[in-house]
Amino acid sequence: MSFIESIIKSVVLNEAVITEKVKLSEAAYKIRLENETIGKINFIPGSFLRMGLGIGNDELSLKDKMRSYSIWDINKEKSYLDVAIATHSNGIGSQWIKKCQVGQKIYFRNKKGNFLAEDTADNYMMIGDLSALSHLYMIRRNIGLDKHVESIVYSQDEQDLFPDIDGSHPFNFYQLPKNPTEELIAMVSEKVSKFKGRKMVYIAGDSRVCVALNRFFRQELLWETKQIKTKPFWNPDKKGLE
Structure with a gap:
């Protein structure tokens, strides 16, 4: 482990222990992270974690050692949080989640971001792939049933x-x-045509879908920018997209 990594681990990142690992499907796992300070986090629904999955791996650049994952659930009373990680990309994160074990330490920090639960609309459209599913679940639970x-x-x-x-x-x-994209646009057009009152859309996952649907909502459906929330969780041409 390099000197810079040691500083990042001890000063910038928080330490937690994996206390549970569950296979959710053939392409996704859930892990539970627990420590004494998670219960004190100023948590905002829709926040995520920057996790140091490559700490100690000298073959990776410092940038590639960090990955971002949504907080799927948090229990402040018991001081733990849950994260879902998809394996379909076969990247650093998907390789790590397959090998990690209960009892292993992980280093992370909480990030607020902008893809947060906002309860000001009457109607919501939520669009995403496997990578965005746990984040959309968190949003859905916190906009009001x-x-x-x-x-x-x-x-x-x-x-x-x-x-x-x-x-x-x-x-x-x-x-x-x-x-x-074409299939989604056809489906979206039918679903939002019935919306009455204030409306908002959350689009997450593949960056290509985020760009195309953002353009469609703005240019074709004439929604205002503040009604459209997008979060590219991954890009097929890039690594480590936050």
């Missing part, structure tokens, strides 16, 4: 999609190919 929510959550294999932390299925699941 009385909201009208339409959803399109997809994967190449529908069996890879998993229920929320409590076992519920608040979203509609679809089996779609990678980058299914």
Whole structure:
């Protein structure tokens, strides 16, 4: 471990222990991180973690040692949080989650970001792939159960999609190919045509889908920028996209 890594680990990042690891599907795992300070985090629904998955691996650049993952659930009373990690990219994170074990230490820091739960609308459209599923679950739980929510959550294999932390299925699941922009636009047009009152859309996952749908909502549906929230969780041409 380099000197810089030692400083980052001891000063910048928090330490936690993996106390639970569960295989959610053939393409996703859940881990539970626990320490004495998680219960004191000023948590905002939609926040995420920067996790040092490559700390100690001298073959990786410092940039590649860090990965971002959504906080799926947090229990401040028992001081733990849950994270879901998909394996479909076969990147550093997916390789790590397959090998990590209960009892192992992990280093992280909490990040607020901008893709947060906002309860000011009456109608919501939620769109995302497997990489965004746990984050959209967190958003859904925190905008209010009385909201009208339409959803399109997809994967190449529908069996890879998993229920929320409590076992519920608040979203509609679809089996779609990678980058299914045309299919999504057709589905979205039908679903949002019935919206009445204030409306908002959350789009997450593949960066290509985020860009295309953001443009569609602005230019074709004429939604205002503040009504459209996007979060590219991954890009097929890049590594370590936050």
